[in-house]
Amino acid sequence: MNVKVENLGLHYGRDEALKNITFELTEKKIYGLLGRNGAGKTSFLSILASFREATSGSITMDGEVPFENANIMQQVLFLYNKDYKDESDNVKSLLEDVQRYRPNFDIDYAEHLIKRFKLDKKKPLKKFSKGMQSAFNVAVGLATRAEITIFDEVYLGMDAPSRDIFYKELLQDQADHPRVFILSTHLVSEMDYLFDEVILLHKGEILLHEDVDSFTTKGAKVTGSKDLVDEFVGSKKQLNTEQLGDTKAIFIYGEFSQEERKAASHAGLEISNLSLQDLFIHLTGEEEEYETK
Amino acid sequence: MKQNNHFPKVALDMYMMQLAWTLGFFGIMLIIHFWRIGRLTFFQGDEVDTFYNSVFTTANIFMLVIGIICIHFLPHYVENGVTRKDYFKGALLASIGLSISLPVLAFIISSIIKAIVNINYREADINSVIQEIDGDIGDIIGDIVQAIILSPHVDLSSNWLLALGVFSLNLFMYYLLGWLISASFYKYDFIIGIVSIVASILILMFGDTMIRIALDLPIFDRFSALASLPTSITLFVILLVILLPVWIIRQLTKRVTIKM
Known part of the structure; x- marks a missing residue:
């Protein structure tokens, strides 16, 4: 899916969270979105995922505006550090719920990931530790196989071995089912080998967008x-x-x-x-x- | 890409979930009901209302509460790639389905209990209460409290279809107003949320009055000037009173930012 962003801006009252964001993602690659705290990463990703509207500018995906577009929205997945403290459903029923609404969801792959992350399928999600909740998010993110999959720092709570599993599964699944991944992170040194391209966001603006190798x-x-x-x-x-x-x-x-x-x-x-x-x-x-x- | 229409799925999922909650609510009501029957039988306590009438007086608040909860399905569905429009259509269909199912289920359960437990049930005249209190309190707060507690009621034995229909209409209004209030709080700040509560009470009082006029039931003195309105006009106004919150909810949720 081709993603084109032109002159995108976002204001919160008088604050300008994003300004003049322009770029295009044309290939099925893993894109790293880097930026310091408050750089506007989450704001930008939530616009991509149709969680909010931009104040100015435009986004198109395969030539269509994604906001409130049923065909596009079902192919865009946005995962963030969601608070599951009130989620009394267990892993199994939550996966079934996702499967109902996501056309490419692979339940076998989801179960494989749940097993690898050693998550108890029958336990309510609110009883999981923060790291295990993150692992659940990651599993949903990979198994949904959405054409555009966005991870906003979801792996932060996971321990090192779980993150390692995630990186391996991500590369393997990207090789088997290529799609656009956008990963925002602070763990730059740990994740740099995953990225094909990197987008650097600084104070609400794109500082650069380049191929990782030519950038380094x-x-x-x-x-x-x-x-x-x-x-x-x-x-x-x-x-x-x-x-x-x-x-x-x-x-x-x-x-x-x-x-x-x-x-x-x-x-x-x-x-x-x-x-x-x-x-x-x-x-x-x-x-x-x-x-x- | 495959064209997927999500709203029938949303409608079915939300209907089934809320129906399960309704059965839970019925379970609690049944426990209270049988406790009262037991008390009457063994200790000569108060008279017992029919199960249907007990549900009639409490289900409004139940619907208000699940209407308030309804907004929490919005982020859930958008996170799963469903549009705000499909969520709105699905949730609206589910609430209509639930508003119809609840009185029918209450009627069936009540009939079964009546057939099994043969005692003298109190046939409460819910509408007459309005006038009894009205003379004593007669102020706006009294009216508001009554409007919230007492809904237009048609006796099952006089016209069961109309009775169930009016019951459904009451429930639907309470659900919509709960949804309207929570959608206002979701989109805006506290002040507008409070304004939406006041607006909801006014919509409810006005709608109830219109239904009462159409059904020729007693109305608040405050609205007595409207009593002579012809039925065709009141029916049209009732339709507008239902459509108003529906329209406002859609406007509130149409482009709303999903909270993270």
């Missing part, structure tokens, strides 16, 4: 003697600097040519790639750090 090659850390590093980096966009004695490391956002890399090597400078996590931290955190200094 844009980040580099140049380490060496202070003067040499400063001279080499020149006017490139600096994300962060670290200094210990005469040794300085500068985090750069921008690509180096082959010649530049050779010159660096001759000068005794070390150039290493930045991880997605480093890029995320420094692209979205830099401003505040300087402001507070």
Whole structure:
């Protein structure tokens, strides 16, 4: 399903939660939505899922407006950290309920996942721990096989082994039944290998939308003697600097040519790639750090 | 993509769930009913109302409560990919079905009990109560309390079909007003929620008065000027009074943000 977002904006009274969001998702890939707390991730995802309307701009999915469109809405699934404290139904009956309304829901796969996460099918959901409730959400998310599946931080409460199961199942199921996944997360370093593309949301705006591999090659850390590093980096966009004695490391956002890399090597400078996590931290955190200094 | 019409499913699911709640409500009413029969038989207590009449005086509040709960199905269905429109249509159909089923079930159960337990049941004249209290209190609060407690009542023995129909209509109105109040609170803040409660009471009092006029039942003095309205007009106004909350609920839920 093709997702096209144009000039999308959202206001809460006078606050501008989202502004000028424009992008297009054309392929069945796993998209990582990164952004700091309050960047507007959940607001944006809830508009995609027709939970709310945008104040301005438009969203189309396969050329149609999704809001209140029965054909589109049944193919868009949005899972978030839902509070199940009042949910007295058990896993079995909740899965049956989902199955009634979701055309691609695979009950066998759901049961396989419930077994892998070691969830008791007969226990009311409210009696589950937070992590187990999250695991239930994840199981529903995968087994529904909606054309657009959105996970908004649902895995946060899960323990490391459960998250690992989720990542493996996600990649396997994406290989078997390709679809659009949008995963928002804070666990960047842990999940970076899952993403095909990454969308960085910062203060309600899209900072970038890129292929993960080409994005990470844009980040580099140049380490060496202070003067040499400063001279080499020149006017490139600096994300962060670290200094210990005469040794300085500068985090750069921008690509180096082959010649530049050779010159660096001759000068005794070390150039290493930045991880997605480093890029995320420094692209979205830099401003505040300087402001507070 | 396959075209899926979800509202019949929503209607059936909500109807079955609310019917189960109704059976629970009947269970409690039956316990009270048999306790009163037992008390009358063994300790010569008060007279006992028929099961039908007991349900008649309590089911309104039951419907109001499940009408209030109705809004909680909205996020549930939207999360499952159902549109707000399909939820609205489904919930409305379910509430109509329930408003018809409840009096019929109460009538059947009441008839069975009457056939088995042979005692003298009190044939309460629910409508006459309105005038007895009216003279004593006679103020607006008294009217409001009465309007909430007492609904237009037609005796089963005079015209059973009309009696069941009026009972259904009462229940349907209470359900709609509960739904209207909860939808207002869901969409807006506390103040508008309170306004919706006041509006609901006014709609209820006005609707009840119209039904009373149409059925030639006693009405509040406050509305006595309306008593001479021709039946055709009152029936039309009753229809409008039903459609008004239906329309408001749809407007409230049409584009509402789902709370997370």
